[in-house]
Amino acid sequence: MIKEFDFLWQYLDYWAEVDGSYPALKFKGNEISYGKFKNFVDGLAASLVKLGVKKGDRVATVLPMSPEYAYTFVACSKVGAICVPMDVRYRATELRGFLGHARPKVVIALDSFQENDIKSTLAEIKAEIGDPEVFFLNSEPYFKDLLKEEPLKDSITQSPDEDVLIIFTGGTTGVPKATLLSHKNVISMAIVELKSILSYIGREERMKSLVHLPPSHVGGTTELLSVGLINGSKMVLIDHWRPDIVLKELSEEKIPFFGGVPTMFALIFSIASSNLTLPPVELLVTAGEKLNPELLKRMLSWCEKIGVGYGSTETAGFATFSTPKDPAEKFTEGYVGVPFKGVEIKIVNEKGEEVEEGVVGEILVKGPMVSKGYFNQPEETEKGFLDGFWVSGDLGYMKGNELYIVGRKKEVIRVGSYTVLPSEVEEVAMKNPKVAIAAAFGIPHEIYGEVVWLAIVPKPGEGVTEEEIIEACKKELADFKIPKKILVRESIPLTRLGKADRIKLKEIILGEFFE
Numbered sequence: 001m002i003k004e005f006d007f008l009w010q011y012l013d014y015w016a017e018v019d020g021s022y023p024a025l026k027f028k029g030n031e032i033s034y035g036k037f038k039n040f041v042d043g044l045a046a047s048l049v050k051l052g053v054k055k056g057d058r059v060a061t062v063l064p065m066s067p068e069y070a071y072t073f074v075a076c077s078k079v080g081a082i083c084v085p086m087d088v089r090y091r092a093t094e095l096r097g098f099l100g101h102a103r104p105k106v107v108i109a110l111d112s113f114q115e116n117d118i119k120s121t122l123a124e125i126k127a128e129i130g131d132p133e134v135f136f137l138n139s140e141p142y143f144k145d146l147l148k149e150e151p152l153k154d155s156i157t158q159s160p161d162e163d164v165l166i167i168f169t170g171g172t173t174g175v176p177k178a179t180l181l182s183h184k185n186v187i188s189m190a191i192v193e194l195k196s197i198l199s200y201i202g203r204e205e206r207m208k209s210l211v212h213l214p215p216s217h218v219g220g221t222t223e224l225l226s227v228g229l230i231n232g233s234k235m236v237l238i239d240h241w242r243p244d245i246v247l248k249e250l251s252e253e254k255i256p257f258f259g260g261v262p263t264m265f266a267l268i269f270s271i272a273s274s275n276l277t278l279p280p281v282e283l284l285v286t287a288g289e290k291l292n293p294e295l296l297k298r299m300l301s302w303c304e305k306i307g308v309g310y311g312s313t314e315t316a317g318f319a320t321f322s323t324p325k326d327p328a329e330k331f332t333e334g335y336v337g338v339p340f341k342g343v344e345i346k347i348v349n350e351k352g353e354e355v356e357e358g359v360v361g362e363i364l365v366k367g368p369m370v371s372k373g374y375f376n377q378p379e380e381t382e383k384g385f386l387d388g389f390w391v392s393g394d395l396g397y398m399k400g401n402e403l404y405i406v407g408r409k410k411e412v413i414r415v416g417s418y419t420v421l422p423s424e425v426e427e428v429a430m431k432n433p434k435v436a437i438a439a440a441f442g443i444p445h446e447i448y449g450e451v452v453w454l455a456i457v458p459k460p461g462e463g464v465t466e467e468e469i470i471e472a473c474k475k476e477l478a479d480f481k482i483p484k485k486i487l488v489r490e491s492i493p494l495t496r497l498g499k500a501d502r503i504k505l506k507e508i509i510l511g512e513f514f515e
Contacts, residue, residue, distance in 0.1 A: 001204070002191055006160040007183050008229060009045075009078040012038050015232040022206075023234045025067050026253070032067055034232075037074075040067075042151035044075040050149060051106055051133055055080030055156060058102045058166065060132070061215060062086045062095070062109035062118050064239035068137060069215045070225060071147065072108055077164050077183065080156045081105075082375075084166045085215035088113035088240075092121045098168055099129040101178060101376065107134045108143050160184040166375050167218050169313035177384065178375040179313045181222070189316040189369035190226040192340040193309075196321040197227075200283045200305050201256055206231055208255045212238040212246055213498075223259070223317040241498055243268045244276060251279035259285035262295055263437055264498040269298050270436040270459045278302045287311065287318065288499050290405060291331045292427040300328060310336035310403055314390045316369040319343050320403050334396070334404040343367035346389065347398055355397075360406055363396045364389040411502050413442035414450050415480045422502060425454055425483060428476050429469055434462035439492055439500035440483065443509070454483040455492050455505060464488055 005011055012034070015022065020035025032040075053059060059081045063069040069085065076083040084102045086095060088110055099107070107129075111119045122134055135143040165181040198204050209228045213220035228235040236249050247268065250258055258281050260268075265286065272278050284299055285307045291299075299306055308331050309318035322337040339345050346354050347361040355361045366389045373381030384391050395412070396405040406421055413420040422440035429438035437457040442450035458464045466486035473482045493504040 002194060002230065004187075004191065006187070007077050007158065008164070008187065008226060009041065009074050011229050011232075012041060012074055015229075018232070022232070025070060025235050025237060027067050027237045027239075031234075037067075037070070040071045040147045041074045041078065043147040043149045044071050045078040046149040046152045047146035048075060048079050048081060048106065049152060049156075053079060053081050053105050055158065055162070056082065057106075058082045058084050058104040060084040060086060060099055060102060060104035060107045062088055062090070062107065062122070063137075063215060064088050064110070064113065065211055065213065065215055065220055065225070065237050066239055067237065068108065068143060070235075070237070073165075073215070073221060073225065074229070078152070078156065080158045080162065082163050082166055082180075083221075085221060087214055087216040088118065089116060091116065092124060095121055096125045096128055098176075098178075099125070099132075102166060103130040104132045105130075107132045109134065109136055111136050111138045158183070160187070163375075165221060167216065167221070167313045169218075177380050178377060179218075179371050180373060180375050181218075181313075181316050181371055185316040185369050185371060186222050186226050187230070188342075188367075189311075189318060190222060190230050192369075193223060193318050193321065194227050194231055196307065196309070196318075196340075197257055197283065197285070200307050200324050202324075207233050207257070208253050209233040209235050210238070210246065210249055210253075210255050210258060211235045212241060212260075214240075218313040218317055219259075243271050247272065247276050247279060250281060254279075255281070257281055257283035257285060259287075261288035261499045262286055262291055263494060263500055265299055266295060266430075266436055267498070269295075283307060285309070287336070290334045290407075290423050290427075292423070292430045293332045294427075294430050294433075296328060296332055306331065308336050310363075310396075310405060311365075311369075312390070312392060312394075314371045314384070314392075315365055315367070316371070319365050319367060319369060320345070334406055336396075336403050336405050338401045338403070340367065340369075343369075344389075345398065345403055347396060352386075357398050357400070360395055360397045362409065363392040363394045363403070363405070365392060366390070411441070413440070413452055415442075415445075415448050415452065420452055420481050425452055425473065425477065425481060428473050429454060429456055432464065432469065432472065434458055434464045435469075436460075437492060437500060439502050439505055441502045441506040441509070443484070443506070444514075448480075451484045452481060453485045453487065453509065455487040455489055455509070457489055457492055 016034040016038035023031045024034040024037040025032040160183045168176045211224040309321040311318040320337040344366040346364040425440035426438040436459045445451045493501040
């Protein structure tokens with residue numbers, strides 16, 4: 001029976017009381033028990049209050065997925081602060097924009113990550129972002145000193161509807177949208193996701209889990225870290241995406257399930273076929289885009305149970321999920337499950353009118369996990385939310401109570417009067433066993449408005465020609481969908497979640513070929 005508390009810190013207290021010695025976090029070979037996890041969170045919560053952090057204040061992090069981030073996020077839930085995770089790869093311009101918008105009271109950061117000198121950047125922009133208190137993991141003022149404070153004597157009175165998290169999402173210019181997520185949003189989503197995973201595995205127990213996505217993405221903080229905490233899991237944290245490390249931890253820890261976007265699975269298969277074996281798992285979970293038949297076939301050869309879902313930052317993660325009885329072939333049609341209990345989905349046309357079953361339109365979602373809006377962005381909130389529904393920008397249709405997705409409105413390629421979905425072209429390319437990743441996008445054209453271009457990344461050691469991809473497309477696609485150009489590249493940009501970033505890729509290609 002899954003416990004239902006109002007706040008994440010209550011789950012930590014519960015599991016620490018059940019067995020304080022049980023491992024909560026594993027990071028780079030070191031394990032931290034639930035008892036120690038609770039002690040660190042309690043000390044940090046008291047330090048934040050001592051620093052003047054009040055309910056509704058923002059506490060930002062520039063940390064990878066790590067124990068220090070877990071302490072900070074849960075401590076924020078205890079004192080009523082709003083956690084604002086930043087990506088450790090962000091540079092000065094990005095941090096100036098994001099943190100300047102959030103105006104944090106406290107920032108907790110790595111000194112540096114790979115070639116990124118985070119400490120120098122924060123010193124440079126500190127005055128511009130509200131002059132917050134800044135603490136570092138490896139230099140003064142030390143974050144570890146914040147963990148040593150005596151626990152709070154008096155608890156902070158809060159409501160589950162108050163906010164605990166800001167995740168920046170969307171937007172290609174200026175400051176992206178700062179999605180506000182409440183305690184209720186995060187916990188209600190995490191509970192139903194956990195129930196779905198357990199239904200596939202066929203038992204209810206404390207599981208080991210892999211937390212391999214960044215804190216600055218909803219997948220890392222809510223779908224992995226929060227779900228793991230609610231389950232009382234031993235959570236294996238990975239500080240940046242590495243397919244080989246993922247496979248190593250899945251194998252060594254015997255973790256029963258693994259989730260990722262289709263591109264992540266494609267990358268795993270590309271290295272597993274060359275020098276790594278796939279460890280046994282009981283469930284694979286994917287979301288983010290439609291599965292192509294070839295990738296689904298590879299996933300089924302790894303694990304016979306596959307679950308898919310649909311959601312976004314604005315829904316704190318999943319809003320729909322498939323069921324164990326669903327045949328896997330439906331996933332290649334864009335099927336992404338049925339709405340969770342309490343979730344309502346509408347499909348509307350361009351006038352905002354609800355369409356009939358089977359008709360493609362924009363997906364609107366309402367439910368307990370749906371955000372109330374964006375932080376200090378009333379115009380974006382007005383555009384993005386309507387009568388309690390989140391306006392997704394995604395295209396899809398309903399078949400009974402089943403949701404099917406077909407693509408993003410802004411990624412649709414318009415060739416003359418025709419509409420081309422990038423996934424249609426990508427699926428053909430991915431049937432070629434030498435292709436690891438494919439991404440289609442529109443390029444401006446003086447006659448047709450746009451034409452299709454396709455970028456592909458071959459698997460290691462493989463060679464793919466433009467001609468063979470074009471020939472395959474000619475056999476399966478209408479002429480207006482056939483790419484006018486194939487770009488064979490060593491890599492393409494990925495989103496923080498590991499999906500092919502078609503919008504960024506298009507920007508790069510426009511700069512390379514048309515400036």
